[in-house]
Amino acid sequence: MADVAKLAGVSSQTVSRVANGQPGVVESTREHVLAAMRELGYRPNSAARSLRYGRFNTLGVILFSLASTGNSRTVEAIAVHAATEGYAITLIPVGAPTQDNVLGAFTRMGELAVDGIVVILEVQLLDSSTVHLPPGVHVVVVDSDAGDRYPVVDTDQADGARQAVQHLLDLGHRTVWHVSGPAESFSAERRARAWRTALEQAGRDVPAIERGDWSADSGYHAGLRLADRPECTAIFVANDQMALGVLRALQERGRRVPQDVSVVGFDDIADAASYLPPLTTVHQDFAGIGKRCVESLLRQIHDEPAGPGTDLVPTMLVVRDSTAPPAS
Amino acid sequence: MADVAKLAGVSSQTVSRVANGQPGVVESTREHVLAAMRELGYRPNSAARSLRYGRFNTLGVILFSLASTGNSRTVEAIAVHAATEGYAITLIPVGAPTQDNVLGAFTRMGELAVDGIVVILEVQLLDSSTVHLPPGVHVVVVDSDAGDRYPVVDTDQADGARQAVQHLLDLGHRTVWHVSGPAESFSAERRARAWRTALEQAGRDVPAIERGDWSADSGYHAGLRLADRPECTAIFVANDQMALGVLRALQERGRRVPQDVSVVGFDDIADAASYLPPLTTVHQDFAGIGKRCVESLLRQIHDEPAGPGTDLVPTMLVVRDSTAPPAS
DNA sequence: CCTGAAATTGTTAACGTAAACATCGGATCT
DNA sequence: AGATCCGATGTTTACGTTAACAATTTCAGG
Known part of the structure; x- marks a missing residue:
């Protein structure tokens, strides 16, 4: 950034303004800066940005496996919906569903560059009181009956x-x-x-x-x-x-x-x-589940506290050819 | 971190040493610091860490969809293998396979907090010379014939x-x-x-x-x-x-x-x-593909430049019951 | 041509961390 | 006892960015 500023003959603050599209930069200056950016192949450093803003614009997803259709489609929906809101998503796989692994994943998550976490474990481990999510981290749990402790999104x-x-x-x-x-x-x-x-x-x-x-x-x-x-x-x-x-x-x-x-x-x-x-x-x-997860997390991030409780997504029977009246 | 240091009665540098398990901290001090960390619920800020180290310990995966079994299993393998190396993975979904979208995703990726990118587009868009990956970013491409321009991992x-x-x-x-x-x-x-x-x-x-x-x-x-x-x-x-x-x-x-x-x-x-x-x-x-992607990226990150070229993962015919000699 | 306000640009400081170097205290050796 | 060394801890600084404020330039109006 300093290099760009020097090449364009302006201060780094002006470069920052151009990078963020802020007003108050005269057109000719802006173009000089943009030219310098291109010439030097400048890319803003998101670590510094996150440090400055205190936010990462990233959501974490913690899960056992993508192998099941349900999980992978839910994750995809989360990713797509998060992207439209300007958030990326980070995947944290948990090897085997042991308490130690889950605990370890949560610990790692706590240190991770995420603003909120979606937990897709589909296992009753969460209910045992020994596993606790790090306090102060925004969380949504999918497919669980931890609804008394965390916000939960679940299929009906x-x-x-x-x-x-x-x-x-x-x-x-x-x-x-x-x-x-x-x-x-x-x-x-x-x-x-x-x-x-x-x-x-x-x-x-x-x-x-x-x-x-x-x-x-x-x-x-x-x-x-x-x-x-x-x-x-x-x-x-x-x-x-x-x-x-x-x-x-x-x-x-x-x-x-x-x-x-x-x-x-x-x-x-x-x-x-x-x-x-x-x-x-x-x-x-599944798409609806992913969407609601993201919405809940974003609400929490924007300081609308979400208490425990379960958000049920409706289901619908699709009748095809594998059912018929019994032979009489 | 400053709060922890104050509570433990040490300098922030000592807290940093304890957090990273570095030697040269006497046992009693270490315990004081750990106690202070627990009491304050301290978690290291990964943005600051990334800023300091210049690395994110994160790999990006850019793809159209997780809907296909192949993609989701590859992504899972990437995630698992990356995790064992201490890397998290970030998912960047591309809405529709148009050039604009792909270009946009690459741009976002360039600004993203990743040390390397796996591209799973399975589409020939990459071949058109108009789409170029941001220079200076480590890349591996899956399922493509861009082998003359980028390192490629592909099934045989x-x-x-x-x-x-x-x-x-x-x-x-x-x-x-x-x-x-x-x-x-x-x-x-x-x-x-x-x-x-x-x-x-x-x-x-x-x-x-x-x-x-x-x-x-x-x-x-x-x-x-x-x-x-x-x-x-x-x-x-x-x-x-x-x-x-x-x-x-x-x-x-x-x-x-x-x-x-x-x-x-x-x-x-x-x-x-x-x-x-x-x-x-x-x-x-699929697991092998994911593994090789991660390995290639890590090699690049550790300064062993990987030139263009294709890494072929072998396939194997599995004979079950849907094939037989023709009725004569 | 001067005044003052607005527009534009620059300067300083801070975000949280860790490397590099500095300091301090005690143990060892002569 | 004094010199020397080593281990433990503290201080300074820099990573790249942007908010807040300061300084400068521009321009309209008198």
Whole structure:
């Protein structure tokens, strides 16, 4: 900057004014400065800027993995929305979901150049009182029931699961079986609980849960077990990938979908419409989640304190070809 | 920091030494300082650190979208590998692949707090000479043929496509049809070119290309067109998602896979093993790509200049159940 | 041609940190 | 005991930027 000032024959303050487009610089001067900038390839140093302003214009995202469609789409939505507000986003991956790792990530985050943090851990670790976020850092948590301690943005999982079950019951199925996600997952538990509640409220039997780990392969094995039960005519699977595995298992065992068995998934990932058959599933608004996370953080950064509480993003059942009335 | 120093009754320099674990601080002093840090909730200011050191310990990733499995897995690998080296990563999404947007993103990147940039655009825009990266910034480009101007890390797409075609020819198919990605995509073009070359070298007919846009839906429509050609018994699809659509189209038209038609995909995404039938596909080492990107950037940052040139990551054909010899 | 106000440009200081150098006190050696 | 050295700690300064204020120039109006 000093070099630019010298070359343009002005003070560094004037260079700063030109760099920030501030008024009060005469046109000819501005052009000299711009020319000098170009000639020297000047780029403002954002560290110095951040130091001066006390803000980084950056949001942090702390997560386990981008492997799941939901996470990566949420992160993308966060990035896009943050960009429109002039914020960049920084990714902090946590190796394995152990307490130590999570704690370490939070510590690193505290030292990081971010103005706020989105926590996407989808694991119940946050609930254990031993894990605490650094005080004085703006935070939003996604998919968690830490709503009593932090602002939370979450999909309305319960209502989505309820819609799925209701759809199957409305078609005439006696009851609905469930392939759930892993027990450590908050989302998996919420969906399973809502499934159970919906069945109980309708006065139906509640079959035993088949548990998977979100992967298509785990869905396949769960599906094999269900395929052998002739009384099983309707399955609510906790995500689309496992549903894909369930479809394969049913097909292998000669049970046709939807004629013999109806299947409903959860997420509405892009591929679900191309499964065999195209999957009826619960649509999640990942973009909406990302948007609300950014909005909440920006509100906090602009000094509108956001207390604990949960912001629920609605879900919607998308009916395709994997559900039908039971064979009578 | 000054507050901590005052509370601990030492100079700020001593606080700095304790914060960085430098030697030459007597144990009792260190503990006083640590106690003061805890009491005041002290966190080092990374902007000041960056300003002092001239480095940010951050790498930027510039990309269009995280929606594709390949991109998100590459980004995750970059993040994980960067983290082990003490670097965070910053995501810069580019809205639409127009020249203006790309240019704008590069400009923003130049002003950003990053020590190096990974460019994942998978589009041929980079080749047009009008788009130039800011000089003096360390860069690695993924999936591009800008290898004459920048260091490039790329999957060995050509060899992967060759393996796929060879596998089908070895099974006894007369020739292989191709569902390609969009024409703007560098990867799509490379795979199509290698497919054509492999057929020509084997002296086989080269059928017309069916073009998709990477989505399962586009694969479905391409698949419908191919399903109506009885002479089509082997299809090489440029990615797994489109292959999913092709499978659905063939199934709808009553052509069995693999008995009537063999299908090979590209990517080996997690779900491919659960398709109906499980998909034979070309495995891409996304983690390896991410790792090499980080390694290249770190080398550059540590003053080992990396000239232009392409670093090819090998691919491997994974044979599952979607390929078989043609019905004789 | 002078006065005063407005427009433009320059100067100083501060953001938080750490390298380089300076100082201090005690231990070791002669 | 005095000289010397070494380890522990303090002081100064610079990193690049911009807010606040100061100084200078310009120009209208009398």
